Amino acid sequence: MDQLVLGDLRFQVRWSTRRRTLGLTVERDGTLTLAAPPHCPTERLIKFAKSKTFWVYTQIAKRDLLRRPHDEKSYVTGAGFSYLGRTYRLLLVDHDEGEPLRLRGGRLELHRGRAREGAALLRRWYVRLGQVWLRARVHRLAGQVGVDAPPVQVQELGYRWGSCGRNGRLYLNWQVMALPPALVEYVVAHELVHLREPHHTPKFWRLLGRVMPDYVQRRDRLAELGGDL
Ligand SMILES: [Zn+2]
Structure with a gap:
């Protein structure tokens, strides 16, 4: 398994001898899997992945935000939320200084004591x-x-x-x-x-x-x- 990184998207490349064409799936956990025939040139992989980025962003947005936004179980460390097409992971923090929810160092920090209000925050x-x-x-x-x-x-x-x-x-x-x-x-x-x-x-x-x-x-x-x- 190889990796292909394009901007903020990371694709896992799965080589498959049974394939002739390229395929892309967004797994349930948000992993992007690029299925490719063996010896597929890197340029072809990149070109294909690039042509799909828009689709990928919309898939991520659909999964991360439009699903059960009021389910409090979603507000755990590692949960992903999409903002302007990019996914930010939640990090529950134990202190309670500053805003209860804020973007810091690329993570969405949420005060653990307020996690139950996650959806509203x-x-x-x-x-x-x-x-x-x-x-x-x-x-x-x-x-x-x-x-x-x-x-x-x-x-x-x-x-x-x-x-x-x-x-x-x-x-x-x-x-x-x-x-x-x-x-x-x-x-x-x-x-x-x-x-x-x-x-x-x-x-x-x-x-x-x-x-x-x-x-x-x-x-x-x-x-x-x-x-x-
Ligand atoms: Zn209209």
């Missing part, structure tokens, strides 16, 4: 970071769409990723912050275009395509994850 963390991260994106994309940047509100939205609504506010589901940036930007751009065109008319998609030429791929990836716009 995590959600608050996503909302707080999301609000800041999104503001800059909303401003840039609003400029491209040709609308004034609306105030952003990150909150629980059930099965919807976002909505652009009443009183010109842009509402985004806090769970979008688990997605890779390209998908979050799709959700934002989609909602901003609704400020100009409320319905999914041909004009709507034309406007969106002007701002985001590859929106179809992004929309399809998002559709795989479920949720509506």
